[in-house]
Amino acid sequence: MAANGEIKVGSAAGRNGLPKIQTARQNGICHDDSGPTVKAQTIDELHSLQKKKSAPNTPIKGAQAAFATMCEEDRQKQQLQSISASLASLTRETGPKVVKGDPARKSETPRQVSHVSHHHYFTPTIDVSDSALKFTHVLYNLSPAELYEQAIKNEHGSFISSSGALATLSGAKTGRGSPNIEMDEHTFMVNRERAVDYLNSLDKVFVNDQFLNWDPNNQIKVRIVSARAYHSLFMHNMCIRPTPEELENFGTPDFTIYNAGQFPCNRYTHYMTSSTSVDLNLGRREMVILGTQYAGEMKKGLFSVMHYLMPKRQILSLHSGCNMGRDGDVALFFGLSGTGKTTLSTDHNRFLIGDDEHCWGEDGVSNIEGGCYAKCIDLSKEKEPDIWNAIKFGTVLENVVFDEHTREVDYTEKTVTENTRAAYPIEYIPNAKIPCVGPHPKNVILLACDAFGVLPPVSKLNLAQTMYHFISGYTALVAGTEDGIKEPQATFSACFGAAFIMLHPTKYAAMLAAKMQKHGATGWLVNTGWSGGSYGSGSRIKLAYTRKIIDAIHSGSLLNGNYRKTEVFGLEIPIEVEGVPSEILDPVNTWSNKKAYKETLLKLAGLFKNNFEVFVNHKIGKDGKLTEEILGAGPVF
Ligand SMILES: Nc1ncnc2c1ncn2[C@@H]1O[C@H](COP(=O)(O)OP(=O)(O)O)[C@@H](O)[C@H]1O
Ligand SMILES: C=C(OP(=O)(O)O)C(=O)O
Ligand SMILES: [Ca+2]
Ligand SMILES: [Mn+2]
Numbered sequence: 001m002a003a004n005g006e007i008k009v010g011s012a013a014g015r016n017g018l019p020k021i022q023t024a025r026q027n028g029i030c031h032d033d034s035g036p037t038v039k040a041q042t043i044d045e046l047h048s049l050q051k052k053k054s055a056p057n058t059p060i061k062g063a064q065a066a067f068a069t070m071c072e073e074d075r076q077k078q079q080l081q082s083i084s085a086s087l088a089s090l091t092r093e094t095g096p097k098v099v100k101g102d103p104a105r106k107s108e109t110p111r112q113v114s115h116v117s118h119h120h121y122f123t124p125t126i127d128v129s130d131s132a133l134k135f136t137h138v139l140y141n142l143s144p145a146e147l148y149e150q151a152i153k154n155e156h157g158s159f160i161s162s163s164g165a166l167a168t169l170s171g172a173k174t175g176r177g178s179p180n181i182e183m184d185e186h187t188f189m190v191n192r193e194r195a196v197d198y199l200n201s202l203d204k205v206f207v208n209d210q211f212l213n214w215d216p217n218n219q220i221k222v223r224i225v226s227a228r229a230y231h232s233l234f235m236h237n238m239c240i241r242p243t244p245e246e247l248e249n250f251g252t253p254d255f256t257i258y259n260a261g262q263f264p265c266n267r268y269t270h271y272m273t274s275s276t277s278v279d280l281n282l283g284r285r286e287m288v289i290l291g292t293q294y295a296g297e298m299k300k301g302l303f304s305v306m307h308y309l310m311p312k313r314q315i316l317s318l319h320s321g322c323n324m325g326r327d328g329d330v331a332l333f334f335g336l337s338g339t340g341k342t343t344l345s346t347d348h349n350r351f352l353i354g355d356d357e358h359c360w361g362e363d364g365v366s367n368i369e370g371g372c373y374a375k376c377i378d379l380s381k382e383k384e385p386d387i388w389n390a391i392k393f394g395t396v397l398e399n400v401v402f403d404e405h406t407r408e409v410d411y412t413e414k415t416v417t418e419n420t421r422a423a424y425p426i427e428y429i430p431n432a433k434i435p436c437v438g439p440h441p442k443n444v445i446l447l448a449c450d451a452f453g454v455l456p457p458v459s460k461l462n463l464a465q466t467m468y469h470f471i472s473g474y475t476a477l478v479a480g481t482e483d484g485i486k487e488p489q490a491t492f493s494a495c496f497g498a499a500f501i502m503l504h505p506t507k508y509a510a511m512l513a514a515k516m517q518k519h520g521a522t523g524w525l526v527n528t529g530w531s532g533g534s535y536g537s538g539s540r541i542k543l544a545y546t547r548k549i550i551d552a553i554h555s556g557s558l559l560n561g562n563y564r565k566t567e568v569f570g571l572e573i574p575i576e577v578e579g580v581p582s583e584i585l586d587p588v589n590t591w592s593n594k595k596a597y598k599e600t601l602l603k604l605a606g607l608f609k610n611n612f613e614v615f616v617n618h619k620i621g622k623d624g625k626l627t628e629e630i631l632g633a634g635p636v637f
Contacts, residue, residue: 089196096136096200103137103203137204144394150229162407164393168230173292174417178499187270188281195260195288206232209250210239214436215366223253234295234396237423240370255285261293303357308502315361316511319497321345322353324438334496335447336475340528342374346386351433367436376420379411390428440519451476451488453530453538454601458549459571464629466523471509478535488535492611510621532590548579568605569635605635
């Protein structure tokens, strides 16, 4: 019998097969079977015992507890002042009265308020409007578990999937628009005030203080103020997560996002053509989101900021995935959305540095982000096991459809959108390279999903060709027409990221050329799109084949193979690649209608030529000869 009166469940089964319960006795008094008494007088106290205090909210350390408490109070005060300043509207000097914690957890609020007012900080003063008297509770850098609870309690369409991910809906917008950068200051301020007033009107806002860029010398501090737990968890996953110590010394952010995505912009405001607006102000180091809850806006908005800040330091910002082999060979994967950056950089045989946004500086490459944002449409465990396994507790799963009872996700479902996504911390990929930095790239792979089906599955590029295709930034998506007939639609997006670049495309191209030359990197063009015909008659190149091609690039075996040149685009294509049927390496072989092939090839060549027209009068870097070569590196017909 247990001395303290606990209940023991006996191993001997009773007559009905269930374990026999031995009720403990003390001093001959039979106790009830509710177990040891807890040190609580009320149910609230009992609940409070459940939770152990932890960093970063109360980092009280050992014998220095008293001292640490004082520092902690000061630190909290400073932090709240900083957040209040972030939320200040333009008509007031300070922001709302911010309080840490969830207003729903009533027991916390008075303690926090009295604790802070002791420091003469939360004494309400009559200000210009009633809104200034209002408290806004700040949920500061909550953990994924806390954010799950907030989302499930308060946000419609939030559920736990069978694998433990947080399934959410982004609302009416399920994809990205393009951000406004060239609007006037006044209009920005109108939108900023609208977003800030909206956020201040809420009982609680989420604040994330995090970092961007794994290169410690070029890291920036970002603050994200948002109204939804979904947005807070998304950024928790996508940005670099500070340690408790780093958070303690965070100070003032370098850049702040105000995400008021549930609230529309005012369409009577100058420049506003819809109720959606994503505005970047580099001078104020702020971004304002109104009218769209698509979380990708935040990540790509910050990426634009990096495209401005990094080149000023001679660091090239890249819209690319990046991984590294066991021998330290680094590859970059450029490409527009859906071309395979995330899929192909997530490679079980290599170390993942990042799937989407990188910097290339003096010492090598660094990932800007702390997480990945994978497309989930038609995701399969067999073809993409690492991404599949990353969809677990902590991961945000956007706009997917699942069984209402089992919460099993059907990744083939496009009912909400085709752009279903998973956002997870990079360490959810087993072979992530932490810290996410690596040496200078050896291979620069340009990905195009050519739905016309005329680009070869792989071509080796010289430097001029690499620049030509980098500046062109081609891919072809499949868009539905009014008739419902789907046909390929060419997209050209300079530097594979026209929406994010802040300088003229040739500036980034010149930097890339210089770095590739200096470090002896080889350029490749890989078509992850159609083979055997355009969309409709041909089919998408098997992922398994593309992986074999990529393997051959990494290993160096493709560099030393035999090549021949294609007509029109003048691309060097290999005669053979291990594990890939040789006949598919030249697309003409895969088309049964050779005339249709030639017509389609010339059609695409024409689109390339038209697109490049705007660049013909630009010099690329200081090298006049390279500029000439680049202009000659396009299709000839
Ligand atoms: N041959 C292929 N190569 C790369 N991706 C392919 C291929 N065939 C099909 N896919 C699919 O195309 C999508 C590529 O998307 P993703 O890797 O997220 O692109 P990005 O990161 O460039 O936006 C994935 O859903 C992937 O499964
Ligand atoms: C987040 C995005 O990036 P990608 O599709 O390149 O992964 C996006 O385009 O919305
Ligand atoms: Ca993209
Ligand atoms: Mn991606």
